[in-house]
Amino acid sequence: MTVTWAEFRRARRRSGLAWVILAAGAFLVVGGLAWFFAVGQFTAIAPPANGPRAAPVLAQGWMKAVPSISGVPPGTAIALLDTLPVKGRAASGNYDRAAFGQTWLDVDHNGCDTRNDILRRDLTGVAFSEDSRCRVAGGSFQEPYTGQLIAFRRGAESSKAVQIDHVVALGDAWQKGAQQLTARQREHLANDPLNLIAVDGPANQDKSASDAAAWLPPNKNFRCHYVARQISIKAAYRLWVTPVEKDAMKRVLGSCPHQQTVVPRPVR
Secondary structure, eight states: OOOOOHHHHHHHHHHHHHHHHHHHHHHHHHHHHHHHHHHHSSSSOOOOSSSSSSSOOOETOOOOOOSSSOOOOOHHHHHHHSSSSOOOOOOTTOOOOGGOOSSOOOOTSSSSHHHHHHHHOOOOEEEEETTSSOEEEEEEOOOOOTEEEEEEEEEEEEGGGEEESSSHHHHHHHHHHHHHHHHHHHHHHHHHHHGGGEEEEHHHHHHHHHTTOOOOOOOOGGHHHHHHHHHHHHHHOOBOOOOHHHHHHHHHHHHOOOOBOOOOEEOO
């Protein structure tokens, strides 16, 4: 059969196009695999339609409450807010993280440090490092501040993707009453599960030592619980709020006036 020059050129164009499509597909596959192993294993899996509205405090059976100065009374958060002292900030120039004790102590004496306790409490599908019943090696969770689904993998770099946040930042607490606490009381504040949540690393860095007047979680569904938790912590450790902070808290609670205080109870 005789093939004309025009037919030969068309066949070559079709062949070239096929190779381009194959090459593009291979590039996408290789690129996707590279992203997964370099980044995707420990960053957001996918943003859900609605982020979580609350976070746990204690876990049944193995996690104990840390003694605070005062108990957190049941009732509405907005009512408890009205009982907190309102003052200006104290000096912050003398703030030192060491005033709150050694980082991640085992204050509840369950044999595991606080950071691993919080990871174990907040993650699902938890895996432990070999020969350890405490050291969390991996897991996943619906992160409260951004609402994203995040996978955690322990590693020199990947661990930074999930951090443990002090809901009432220690720097903020220092300026609002913690300077008057004893060293032991500050140690408890820094390690109390009521004041600790596993969160997205970048969101935690963005928050830094801000109070509710300067920073709120991007996940709006979580804001009522977040503010109620801050109020509960400040009541438990006899800390105060500033006027602008109280106003910011009231604005958030205005959308959820029946939001309850966060009273430490085991997760079943």
